[in-house]
Amino acid sequence: MGNHWKELLPIDHYQVRSNGLMHDFYRKTLTSLYQPLIGAVAYSLYMTLWSQLENEQDWSERATHRSLMNITQLDLKEILLARKKLEGIGLLTTYVKEENGERSYLYQLEVPMSPDNFFNDGALNVYLYNRLGNHQFQQLKRKFTTTTHVEGFTLITAAFNEVYDSLHPSEMRTTESSEISQAMELEEGSAYLKEKTGSSISIAEDFDMEWLEQSLSDLIVPKDALNAEMKDTIKKLVYIYNIEPLQMKQLIESTYVKYDELSAEALRKSTHEWYAVQHQNKLPHLSLRIQPPMYKQQKKKQAETEEEKAMELFESISPYEQLEKMAGGAKPAASDIKIIEGIMFEQNLNPGVVNVLIDYVMRTNDMKMVKAYIEKIAAHWARKNIKTVSEAMALAKSEHRKYQEWSKPATARKKAYSAKNERKDKLPKWMTENKQEPVQDLSDFEQQKRQLEARLKKYSD
Template sequence: MNHIGKILPVEGYRVLFKGNLPVDYAKSLTHLYQPLIGIQAYSLYQTLMNELEFQHGSLVQTHHTIMNYMNLPLDDIYRARLKLEGIGLLKTYKNQIDEQISYIYELQSPFSPANFFTDEMLAQLLYHHIGENKFELLKEHYTQHEKREGANITASFSEVFKTFQPYLEGMEVAEDQHESVTDTAAIDFTWMEQMLKQRMIPANRVLTPANRKLISQMMTLYDLATYEVEKSVLWALTDENSLNRNEFKEACHDLFKNKHNQINIKLTEKEAHPINEPVSNPTTKEEQLIIELEKISPKQLLEDLSSGGQASAQDMKVIREVMTTQGLPSPVMNVLIHYVLLQSNMKLSRAYLEKIASHWSRANLKTAKEAMAFAKSEKDRYQKGKANKPNYKKPQSNEVVPEWFKERKKKKQQANSTQDNTDSQQEWEETATLLRKYSKKKNNHL
């Protein structure tokens, strides 16, 4: 991946650090983080940490300094910086005054060795990077506790104090407040809540805060679709309707292996410009619509298309079942919902939805852009086939038809065909406008 020019040697930087470092943070970086991010990112973190001593007043150093310390070209340093950001060890802020660009590198505290293993995603990644034997050795060494003898007779809060305390069944308190690598707020759990309710399973017992974090992390780690995560959750449920966390992780791993033919799980850098990446600077309404359909959930799409109203439980059930049965990614499902609504006068027909979904599933569509192009091509093919279909209802007349009449009829057919395409394009564009309108309205209320 080419990172040349992302930052320049003459651009300045300052280093900040907020919080407290664990006493044994160096062990954590060496044994636990370094296998994941590599020696260059590890070295960059240590270099920036030691640079804190030289942060006096408003002194801003240039990136020449880091290049000289690490003896590395700037594109390698930039790549190492991205790894630190991705793993949660660094936050970067960019300032530009006139033509002068500078950066603030805010170092984040790593997990202590013991707490590292409480983050399910990082622990699973380390397991895949260094193997089972070395992983178990490190885990046993860093998480060992002194043996306690005797019965635990410690009084609880409720036994000592009397006060009002709200209680939610099944809620768990996170043991560590360290910022997680993944953002659980980015995952829409509406689908899973609906799925559990349909099966008469108490969602609040399964989707506790700790379990939501685990589900989000495994979804990111193994690149699983929503329907695949739902299968893993159902597989790992106990007789008491609680989530067996180890069985859930194993189920996610098995799904990954089946889908990717035993490929190893390793942290790798993303391509700078993935083939299926949405257009970053959309120039047309269709490109804007594609970006919206890539980002939002099917539930939000339904609500936006109904002028912000609540999506009905029946519609949500239909969409969830079609989506999970056919294994459609969320962006593709969004295009399908949009297409069916346009073709059915804004009615969500289950039979029509299932018919098209099975076709799109066989076509192996992955992105909103692919699905939209496929939908347009299929509609064009259908219209052309309909126009070329011979009409056997009327027998041929022996009456001589004037040439001017034939020409006028031909032009009328061409005009109708052009109008159909124009109307279809206009419908897509109107939806893009509607989605942007209600997305902005929601953001303004946040």
């Protein structure tokens, strides 16, 4: 099993608070815009935490994660993974405190982005489009838009100064200025409730921004063009579209030349156009790139056997790279990618588990990716709640005979056991590896033989 227990235990306490006002309208945006990206489990966890808030001013009552497990009917690993999905997409901020050997968490609910910000985000809207397809995406857009036309009407709204008078100090009751100042002050550690706009995804610092700033030509892009907003946009675009630093430099320079400015919207547009040309008008997909750290098992142990080496590989690469590896480095077929992405999100299988599935199915089926067959095994693994690579490998071994029956047509199944020259499947090395028995030294064997003969002779005498 994974090491999720190092991060979270059933006895750990938690409390919930909101970072701003929580409107009922947010339920609609969460359901329609966020749920397709984070899945039903993470969506359910957010709603459950929200339901535990009495109001925006107070924190929820203190409770244990065991009670949260009982409410959601999820195990601790599922709760932790759902929590991280919410954190990654900007819907949850998590704090932890350890005191007297007791660990407590504070879950701060972040408000979702407004429809206007979401559909102009440049990241989440791209992922949503790819998940839903053009037709459903357009339907959703219409649900969150309103008409701005007021044809036939004349503006007659009164101005402030047309309705209200401004009183002079001589007309007002005298009040000490210190009393006014004191009334305006807030207690330390408190803040007024305010409307939050919601934030987009944040990207961890793994891009060499310093190199990019130094490499940009001053003659094309002024240094002050890379403000904080632009840097954040660049990091997002680099991650989403998997752009090399040199290519991003070229995109920034070409964008400035084309639009005579460097804005987030202009750079997003240029990047999208470049990516569309490079990838035949396809958009990047949202997926967990590699096995989540909480489900990794080959972290510190040195891989020695074929099984351990395979486990290490499955945990360190993405399903796309696994398909690429199986194809000898060639670009995977679009149909194969579509099958795998469907499995990851419909069956909610971890990337490392999907890697095992790809390796097993293709090696035992003449390197073919049979959609119905792989989906059937994936559904079986999902029902078994397979989360780690080792669990997937063990199940593939124990159920191999059954899976091979599934791969045969109905007519072939009836003749399977009567066929004399049945093909033997080429199995992955990690399934066929046998632990060799230590070879016994010949001199030890002869010595034991002489001892046994002497003992028998003694008893016969």
